[in-house]
Amino acid sequence: LKRADGLSDRITDVDSSLRVGARVVMADLITDERIRRHFPALVEAARVVGSMQIRHRATLAGNICNASPAADTAPALLVYGALVNVIGRSGARRVPVVDFFTGPGKTVLAPDEMVAAIDLPMPAVPVGAAFGRLTRRRGVDLASLNVCCLVTPSGKARIALGAVAPRPVLIQEDDGDAMMDRVMAQSSPISDVRASREYRTAMLPVFIRRTLQIAKDRLQRARA
Known part of the structure; x- marks a missing residue:
């Protein structure tokens, strides 16, 4: 991932969402004030992913691509209505995270596709x-x-x-x-x-x- 062009390690404001780049590690997700303010349950989930050392290496994108039924960040992404930005040889597409997982260790990703970012729609009302x-x-x-x-x-x-x-x-x-x-x-x-x-x-x-x-x-x- 570090050598892949176009994959961001930043959290950016895009339209009415926060976009989490594929290279954003859990430790940076946890400390981002915008994520903490608007998506506290995701922060709680990210905090229990592995050890401190793992959280400085593991990414949110990697956690969902692993597609473990027990992945801690997946339930938080589901309730927040996250969208997965996918890129591949045939172009780009956005997949609602509710449709991303197909079974244990399996996702909708084709062999030539990868996750570029995850979008978190900002809540329109207090939740x-x-x-x-x-x-x-x-x-x-x-x-x-x-x-x-x-x-x-x-x-x-x-x-x-x-x-x-x-x-x-x-x-x-x-x-x-x-x-x-x-x-x-x-x-x-x-x-x-x-x-x-x-x-x-x-x-x-x-x-x-x-x-x-x-x-x-x-x-x-x-x-x-």
């Missing part, structure tokens, strides 16, 4: 968002499950989940409190070295309610 994750231990660990919730002043909510299905899941609903049935229906946890299917299924609603409440509290403070 509250929060990120949460369950791990086996403190410190560096892959998530057993992760959750990101966003709520709007009208009561609409978006909930994105990781590590509970073959790809990250996004659910949108007019009533955030009525989403649980849809959430559970669209999740299909598996048993692996990090957690059993039964444990993930039991903990998922706990983490959703907890994260959703934090998002609501943040919205209330933003409107105060």
Whole structure:
């Protein structure tokens, strides 16, 4: 990536979005004041990606291209409605991040394509968002499950989940409190070295309610 022409290591204002270049590392994403102000849940997710040393090398683009179902930044990008800028031999295209993942380790990228940048549309109204994750231990660990919730002043909510299905899941609903049935229906946890299917299924609603409440509290403070 360092030798590729046209790939930026900057976060820039483009129209009504913040554009995160493909070479922007997690450490720079976390400290950018614009990202912190408008996309705090993404900052929370980026903070738990690997160790400090990894965050100074790993990029946001790389995290989604890896396409792990447990990728921590994916749920945050989903609730914020991110768009992925893709370039290849045939030209450029923009892909909503909700359509970017196709399965474990798989994306819509063709063999000759790569991610050039990720666009984060600026919220048109105050929103509250929060990120949460369950791990086996403190410190560096892959998530057993992760959750990101966003709520709007009208009561609409978006909930994105990781590590509970073959790809990250996004659910949108007019009533955030009525989403649980849809959430559970669209999740299909598996048993692996990090957690059993039964444990993930039991903990998922706990983490959703907890994260959703934090998002609501943040919205209330933003409107105060």
